Amino acid sequence: MAKTRVLKRIPLSLSERTYLPQIVTGLKTTFSNMFKEKVTLQYPEEKPSIPQNYRGIPTLVKDPNGREKCVSCQLCEFVCPPKAIRITPGEVPDGDVSREHVEKAPEEFEINMLRCIYCGFCQEVCPEEAIYLQDEYSSSGYTREEMINKKDKLYELGGTLPDEHYKWDNKKKAELEGNPH
Amino acid sequence: MLNLELLQVLGLKIFFAFLMVSVVMTFAGYSVLAERKVSAWMQGRVGPNRTVLPFVGHIPFVGSFLKGIGIFQPLADGLKFLFKEEIVPGHVNKVYYYMAPLVALVPALTTMTVLPFGEFFHHSGKSTPLILADLEIGILFILAISSLGVYGIVLAGWSSNSKYPFLGGIRSSAQMISYELAMGLSLLPIFLWVSQPGSSIASLSLVEIANSQNASAWLALVQPLSALIFLVALFAETNRLPFDMPESETDLVGGFHTEYGSFKFGIFFVAEYAHIVIGSAIFTLIFLGGWHFLPWINDPWPSNWVGTLLGTGWFLIKTISLIFFFIWIRWTLPRFRYDQVMNLGWTKLLPLSLANLIFYVILVTWLDLSAATP
Numbered sequence: 001m002a003k004t005r006v007l008k009r010i011p012l013s014l015s016e017r018t019y020l021p022q023i024v025t026g027l028k029t030t031f032s033n034m035f036k037e038k039v040t041l042q043y044p045e046e047k048p049s050i051p052q053n054y055r056g057i058p059t060l061v062k063d064p065n066g067r068e069k070c071v072s073c074q075l076c077e078f079v080c081p082p083k084a085i086r087i088t089p090g091e092v093p094d095g096d097v098s099r100e101h102v103e104k105a106p107e108e109f110e111i112n113m114l115r116c117i118y119c120g121f122c123q124e125v126c127p128e129e130a131i132y133l134q135d136e137y138s139s140s141g142y143t144r145e146e147m148i149n150k151k152d153k154l155y156e157l158g159g160t161l162p163d164e165h166y167k168w169d170n171k172k173k174a175e176l177e178g179n180p181h
Numbered sequence: 182m183l184n185l186e187l188l189q190v191l192g193l194k195i196f197f198a199f200l201m202v203s204v205v206m207t208f209a210g211y212s213v214l215a216e217r218k219v220s221a222w223m224q225g226r227v228g229p230n231r232t233v234l235p236f237v238g239h240i241p242f243v244g245s246f247l248k249g250i251g252i253f254q255p256l257a258d259g260l261k262f263l264f265k266e267e268i269v270p271g272h273v274n275k276v277y278y279y280m281a282p283l284v285a286l287v288p289a290l291t292t293m294t295v296l297p298f299g300e301f302f303h304h305s306g307k308s309t310p311l312i313l314a315d316l317e318i319g320i321l322f323i324l325a326i327s328s329l330g331v332y333g334i335v336l337a338g339w340s341s342n343s344k345y346p347f348l349g350g351i352r353s354s355a356q357m358i359s360y361e362l363a364m365g366l367s368l369l370p371i372f373l374w375v376s377q378p379g380s381s382i383a384s385l386s387l388v389e390i391a392n393s394q395n396a397s398a399w400l401a402l403v404q405p406l407s408a409l410i411f412l413v414a415l416f417a418e419t420n421r422l423p424f425d426m427p428e429s430e431t432d433l434v435g436g437f438h439t440e441y442g443s444f445k446f447g448i449f450f451v452a453e454y455a456h457i458v459i460g461s462a463i464f465t466l467i468f469l470g471g472w473h474f475l476p477w478i479n480d481p482w483p484s485n486w487v488g489t490l491l492g493t494g495w496f497l498i499k500t501i502s503l504i505f506f507f508i509w510i511r512w513t514l515p516r517f518r519y520d521q522v523m524n525l526g527w528t529k530l531l532p533l534s535l536a537n538l539i540f541y542v543i544l545v546t547w548l549d550l551s552a553a554t555p
Contacts, residue, residue, distance in 0.1 A: 026513040034222040042227070 050135035059158030069130035076122035084115035262447030277340035285333025299493030349436030353427035359526030364414035370541035391471030461503035
């Protein structure tokens with residue numbers, strides 16, 4: 001059982017009752033604070049470090065070979081709770097050697113940032129690991145149209161991320177070695 | 182008939198008056214910046230460092246330095262107040278509502294007429310104080326005028342016709358009355374001391390008080406208790422924390438200026454800081470030796486225009502340090518409760534200043550008697 005301890009109230013001494021020693025102590029504290037390192041960031045120029053797995057603006061990424069990863073399967077479009085994603089599927093043009101492993105590519109890929117709720121479902125559902133929510137968190141624009149991120153904008157924001165699987169490369173290698181699954 | 186000489190003197194006086202007003206207003210404006218910067222530093226922030234005039238920002242080093250210390254911020258603040266929409270609530274008493282900011286500002290600017298800030302040395306070696314009007318009763322004039330400043334606050338509180346300004350106005354008047362007494366009583370021993378026989382000075386003039394501290398002890402060292410009481414009362418009179426009863430933004434929204442916006446609020450704001458500037462200057466003159474160098478040391482500067490400039494600069498340095506002290510106190514201490522302020526004023530400071538006065542009356546009398554009987 002917790003024991004109640006009654007604190008003894010010591011009457012204040014004369015110097016304490018004048019407040020002055022306490023005021024001097026307080027003044028010392030505030031004065032020394034003036035020379036401490038500042039805790040604020042000069043925001044637009046300096047940005048806070050964003051933790052890993054932060055869910056920022058959804059972006060499209062390319063694989064380390066510079067190839068478009070998205071195959072326009074539209075799973076993200078279906079899973080998106082606020083219906084912020086709209087994909088217009090298109091064919092990979094014949095003769096594009098770098099992408100002959102896939103059949104489809106997005107002709108247009110739009111993410112409406114006025115609708116996006118940053119839930120990260122699109123990233124979770126993507127079988128190609130083509131869509132990522134990265135560390136960019138501030139997006140602004142003057143019109144509603146500006147707030148819809150188009151395909152080129154999405155790739156510009158996304159850049160290239162390291163690939164752990166090289167899914168298509170491995171598949172092609174296996175095919176060449178004669179053991180396709 | 183006005184003769185030419187009189188006109189010349191009059192014109193010169195008007196010119197000096199304009200100069201003085203602009204200097205004090207600049208000081209008030211930059212005290213606002215100092216307040217923002219110092220508060221920021223004390224709270225681990227950086228403070229205003231974005232405002233910059235076009236072109237100036239492109240000057241290497243100097244431009245970015247000026248921008249960093251926010252030197253152009255008062256300009257932006259003032260312009261903001263000027264260009265804001267002027268909103269007058271429907272429930273106010275229009276005449277007094279418009280009058281209040283002016284009534285608050287005018288006493289703050291009037292007191293500077295009797296404020297000496299240096300001395301001018303003639304070729305003959307005589308010196309004249311730099312002052313707009315060298316009144317024999319300078320300090321009485323200041324006490325009388327500066328206490329009028331409360332009328333602006335009371336008028337604002339009353340004419341706003343709204344509960345928070347009203348409370349702010351009431352508190353302000355009560356506080357002003359309580360601390361005026363202690364302030365006056367804390368100054369009496371100073372005049373007793375300065376005008377004792379043996380020193381040839383017998384005057385209420387600020388110039389004489391400042392000069393009496395030349396190459397002798399500062400009065401703050403002679404009478405520390407008077408200085409302390411005067412300083413506390415000064416804080417109360419200028420409505421600074423820990424005594425900012427009329428404003429008390431945490432419990433009264435904005436206090437007396439809750440219903441004020443745009444430039445009318447700006448005038449209140451400037452008036453508050455002008456009070457601080459003038460108050461610091463007065464404290465420097467009475468207790469910290471005015472434009473004279475350190476206690477017990479003769480002024481190290483020569484008796485010519487260089488000495489005038491250095492003396493005035495020294496006076497300004499002291500005043501600015503005191504303004505810094507005002508700001509420093511504000512960001513250190515929390516506000517007193519209203520009843521605590523009244524309690525402190527009437528039951529602590531007033532008896533203390535009376536005892537202080539009686540002690541110095543006896544001391545000075547004893548000193549006089551022992552000086553008279555060799």
